[in-house]
Amino acid sequence: MSSEQAHVVTIREVAAAAGVSIGTASKALNGRGKLREETRARVSAAAERLGFRPNPLAQGLLQGRTYTVGLVTGDSFGRFSIPVMLGAEDALGAGQISVFMCDTRDDPIREQHYVERLLARRVEGIIVTGRRTEPRPSIGADLPVPVVYAMTQSASDDDFSVIPDDRGGGALAARHLLATGRTRIGHVTGPERFEAARRRAEGLTDALAEAGTGLAGDPLFGEWTEEWGRQGADILLRAHPDVEAVFCGSDQIARGVSETLRERGRRIPDDVAVVGFDNWEPMVEGCRPPLTTVDMNLGEIGRIAAEHLLEAIGGAPRARGVLTVPCSLVLRESTRVS
Amino acid sequence: MSSEQAHVVTIREVAAAAGVSIGTASKALNGRGKLREETRARVSAAAERLGFRPNPLAQGLLQGRTYTVGLVTGDSFGRFSIPVMLGAEDALGAGQISVFMCDTRDDPIREQHYVERLLARRVEGIIVTGRRTEPRPSIGADLPVPVVYAMTQSASDDDFSVIPDDRGGGALAARHLLATGRTRIGHVTGPERFEAARRRAEGLTDALAEAGTGLAGDPLFGEWTEEWGRQGADILLRAHPDVEAVFCGSDQIARGVSETLRERGRRIPDDVAVVGFDNWEPMVEGCRPPLTTVDMNLGEIGRIAAEHLLEAIGGAPRARGVLTVPCSLVLRESTRVS
DNA sequence: GAAAATAAGGAATAGGTTTTCCTTCGCAGA
DNA sequence: TCTGCGAAGGAAAACCTATTCCTTATTTTC
Known part of the structure; x- marks a missing residue:
């Protein structure tokens, strides 16, 4: 039915289809400016019909934001880092932020390489996670974006880490x-x-x-x-x-x-x-x-780490030190009272 | 020591610092055009000194490429999908392609939502992976980008799946x-x-x-x-x-x-x-x-899936059907001959 | 010595969107 | 009839980079 066009439709085509200028189309779609209700509706209809999606590259370029963060792990996304990641994704996804995944295989060279790449991609923040909560070398001092360590701990006191209690x-x-x-x-x-x-x-x-x-x-x-x-x-x-x-x-x-x-x-x-x-x-x-x-409530750890990252991205003063998250006990047969 | 500037440096500033025009700076950094060696060196030095990194958004906007792919999993990045992902990352990372991670928690609504988001972000391809190799509904027909299923199988014959033998x-x-x-x-x-x-x-x-x-x-x-x-x-x-x-x-x-x-x-x-x-x-x-x-050689499965995706992105005719990857036997004590 | 070729680098355009500033038009008030 | 104002929407700048097309100066060729 809906035979998709490989051609990606731009706002220019929407504007043409609705018989308005590009600027007007933009305003109509974003609810800005002074426009007649009828015009807004016409533009929206055209956008809908053509399957228009704003190009996030163009938006990001303009706003100076990318709405992306990097997630760096040495755990090969194993048992510990996965729940952390899911928790983090929960918090980030709600803010329309997407996550770049990097696995370092616990190799410092690869890690450095990935950090470079993430910065080149203009991520707005980085979450570092690991296999164990052991302190590890800082991923880099004076990085241009905020960094949060989750389920692993930076050896530097200037960094911020979230680990289980x-x-x-x-x-x-x-x-x-x-x-x-x-x-x-x-x-x-x-x-x-x-x-x-x-x-x-x-x-x-x-x-x-x-x-x-x-x-x-x-x-x-x-x-x-x-x-x-x-x-x-x-x-x-x-x-x-x-x-x-x-x-x-x-x-x-x-x-x-x-x-x-x-x-x-x-x-x-x-x-x-x-x-x-x-x-x-x-x-x-x-x-x-x-x-x-x-x-250890790993999901909670990830969520908290992500929330702190979001706040730091939002301009809040960068947190430092270590935050511990309470554990909880899960009762099963092995300690039942007879 | 290296007190990083929060301000992100653009090629304009590099050009100014090197005393050349923007276009010349671009050529110098990318090895294009006809420039004196001395000029190239001067621009490179300025870029180095200022910590210049080209903005990938601007590059992507211009080239119409994003160098990103999406990875959608329902396995909560569990035991099966992780090695697949790592293999895929190997193949993609070599091509300077970054991976957006999405976990659907096996919820079709979330899945659809993520696919939308990935397409909005203009990923160049999508890898779908899962917990089991069972056939699952296609992620969408006539998507504007190639899709490969790894360690899971699309119910549609038009899709391409890579699974273990x-x-x-x-x-x-x-x-x-x-x-x-x-x-x-x-x-x-x-x-x-x-x-x-x-x-x-x-x-x-x-x-x-x-x-x-x-x-x-x-x-x-x-x-x-x-x-x-x-x-x-x-x-x-x-x-x-x-x-x-x-x-x-x-x-x-x-x-x-x-x-x-x-x-x-x-x-x-x-x-x-x-x-x-x-x-x-x-x-x-x-x-x-x-x-x-x-x-099951999951890493291999991921790698093969990613390679196929890269080829499809590169314009190769889209593969269809199912590709099985051989398993291998790992010998340990439990079958030793006495 | 003049025409042509080459080297070196500048100017401008494209890419898609948002936003600011401007223009135009209709209409109310004087 | 003229001034002023609000409504509606257009034009253009801005974001940053890569590339194409030009311009200028230098060198080569006859």
């Missing part, structure tokens, strides 16, 4: 386990060199201390893998056979832990409760039983 | 298992309504038939979940206690299958070999033992 997440898990009557609690988590691992452990131990109890042994730092979860659980059971709960630094670790617990004859949650971290659906649902876990 | 993948698994001396082979896979599931089963049974043997029972169609994998393995073991190998429709299913096999006292790979599908790292590596699996 890992301490709070640890505390959340601790308080939940205490509330369900468990006091002998172990902790198996990722490498100690990761700030996220350290902060989660801190949040856990501090919350336990506040309640007048302590961790069963030291936190077991290892790897972010299932395999380490299995080993860690073994170590924990040997040192503390009477452990009542395990808080794990990630859902993958929690899976490993759960498996070993089961194999050692511990029932979950009756004998030992397990709490994970990440709320990563395929891991959490495949776990037996389904895993209570801490959700 | 699921049949071939099934055959690959079959031949590998046969080569390692297993002949009693079972199949646990996803819902029968999925073409991907049916084609993988076909590839498997056909390859077995070719070798003069047959499947142990009918394919067990179910869900794409670990839970179903566990159930499916139970059903299979009850009907065929002497099964020597199981080919699974996904890595998640394979995990469930492996778990049940282990619990029923079967050693992997000594008693029963297991092959998965997807080569999804966290699943495959967490599996005990690590899983031999079929890789």
